[in-house]
Amino acid sequence: MLTPELSQAIFFYLFAIMVLVGAILTITRRNAVHSALFLIVSLMGVAGLYLLQQAEFLFAVQIVLYIGGIMVLFLFVIMLVNLDQAAKEKQFNGQWAIALACVVLVGAQIFWFLSKGDAAFKIAQPGLLPAASALGNTEQLADVLFKDYLLPFEIASILLLVAVVGSVVMAKKRI
């Protein structure tokens, strides 16, 4: 009864509900700490979707980096700045109606495109199925990352260095 397709569908809808409900609660809660906690739920749903698509390395990166790193940074900053005052004030700004109208318009466009079905975005031919190699996802990813994308990888490391220096300069009281 429980074919692989059916169980995959069940897990997909489970994670999709997790992602979307978490995201909606993130942008509607008054208290920023609650928002951060619901963002964690949403990010965990995304991590589950990676696992569902056999992207195990990205699953680990999502848990370690997003949920472990970025969210701690967010919670730390929320504790650091005084948000009690902001929580008492109006949560949405004056242009919310226009913003919502624009987003609904863009959303209608995207879903009209998607309603044409799977064939509408067959823009490239799928590559050959990799012959069931002994290498796991992480090894294959490392091969691509360090052979084809070595220069972008190094540039990304410089970007992170710039970000570290920049955030220290921003947050320091007096240089």
Add this chain to the structure above:
Amino acid sequence: MYPITTAHYIALSAALLLIGTVGVLTRRNIVIILMSIELILNAVNINLVAFSQALHNLNGQVFAIFVITDAVAEAAVGLGILIALFRNKETVLADEVDLLKW
């Protein structure tokens, strides 16, 4: 409804992108605007991984790694700016920061 195709993943990613956009455009709290940007970047990553899986090509997952790197850099710098802003203006509401407006 099932089996799950690439279209399902793209529809989910589009919905997440739109929710994130609503958050960026309508919220006043800068911390939550930054969180909405994280949601948008995650929507991009879902798309990249879905296409990577559909085309049997790992380049999409490599790009997802670069997107995550950018998200980390953006969060670090954005929160640094937020701390500097809070020190100088005592506010975290985006529409109260109007020094360049007249």
